[in-house]
Amino acid sequence: MNASPPRAFGALVDLPIVVGVDGSEPSLRAVEWAADEAALRGASLRLVYASLWERYEGTSIAQDLGMPSEEVMAEDVVETAERRARLRQPGVKVTTDVLPEEAEYGLIRESRSALALVLGCRGRSGVTEALLGSVSRTVAGHAHCPVIVLRGSHDHRVSQAHGRIVLGVAGKPAGSAAVRFAVEEALLRRATLEAVRAWRRPVHEPRAHPLITGEPAHIQEAQAAELVEEALATAPAGLHVERRTIEGFARDALLAVSREADLLVVGARRRDGHFGLQLGRVAHGVLHHAACPVAVVPEPA
Template identity: 45%
Template sequence: MSTPLVVGTDGSDDALRAVDWAAAEAALRGCPLHVLHASLWESYANSALPGARNPQARRDAAAQDVVAGAEERVRLRRPAVTVSAVVREEDPVYALVDASDHAAMVVVGSRGHGLAGMVLGSVSLTVAARAHCPVIVVRPGRASDEAGGQWVVLGLAEPGRTPAAADFAFAEAALHGYGVTVVHAAVHAGLSAERHARREQAVEDWLDESLARSVALHPDVPVRRVVVPGRAHPALLGAAKGAELLVLGARRRSNPLGPQLGPVNHAMLHQAPCTVAIVPVQPTGG
């Protein structure tokens, strides 16, 4: 059996959007979908109600209702998808990161609040930082199977990294019939005209090298390049408007509390106007 997709759910509207996205993706890939619900909060909440009748049974029933509802939603919308579900009474971050060891991708919803859902939930952000496979954070907006921009945006930051993010972006574009917009922000301030021209050529050569394998694997995928001066943050936000998916390689930083995402990835997960994919990458060489 092919490697499953894993989707985390708690029954919220954000989580159901993630279930829908994951089901559509599983249908295209022809792979199974595994629905996971994990929570410790219900245990803590019920322990504060000493008079509650059979709180463990109530907690278990509520959790089963969450996954049963998600399973039924998948079967109704994507009947060809093989779907299974599990309830785990543990921290959802640990459960999802553990599941990422044997998943093609982990799909989660954003937990927006405040101004237009700009603030991401801690579970989604932490899973994106720690998972061992690509993580999809489904943000509110256009449905995955609705006609729209027809482009996957790929942010390429620097040389010296594996092509995992590029491979993922091109594979997704080929699967859905989209094109790929490659975005690179380059700072050329203060350079002479001659040095500026050399720097631009070096960037183009690097992009050729970085994309060569992905283009060869998916020669029918349309590609357009956007090389802009300045910071990556505004360049990516601009390119992602109307896009179906924004793909970024994970730039994880060592931290006593666990891996942390770099500032650009962190900002895009909070602010991007479309769904975001974080793809783990490793430096090449020493």
């Protein structure tokens, strides 16, 4: 899992959308969501299941014990996922693979040659809905392409449930891969793009000078508005955009607006001296608690 420069989503339709499957119903709903996304983008779909069985045990032990072989189980997992994808979007090209390795390593490697990576919010371990599985959390923090984790109680369709894509505006939005990704998603879905930036006033803030009457009462609010404008500076003229600054913590602001969104997009940056992407508190928080699917988009350093 050596680090490499992160790649923006872009229009690289020759690359597949990859889905990590494990036989659980959340992962199968992720397959359906990804099939819709692939249909929108004219991309193919690649379904992968990671297993260490062949490396450590082998099928002969299963036969000796009179147990179903993990190889057969793995094939059943990917075949079931493939059927769900083909029923959902018959026109999308689907391929499958079984990876004899840890899920985290396999999926991160797959992300090097993927348009995006889609995961369910939990697997067979039965983790409560409010928490994110360890595989999803690790992959979201280290992948080389956008990672979309399906959260929320939506019908798992790339649809017009709310007609709204929410972008969490970071401190350096110019040239942001997350901005480009959010714009593409809004255009593909003919949805509104809502750019959101939170701001907080200092604990001991002096009163605003009367000469700035008519402007935001707080410098921090004005700076937040400027960042939103910067993020939307290159948005296409035909795209319907909304600008929003919210006083409070960024995590809380994004969680609130996620209740009326079809997708929440946040960026994640590599940090010098650290391996891979280090998810900050905001990305970590929305991945755990958002009311809609969350896309974590790797940003250049």
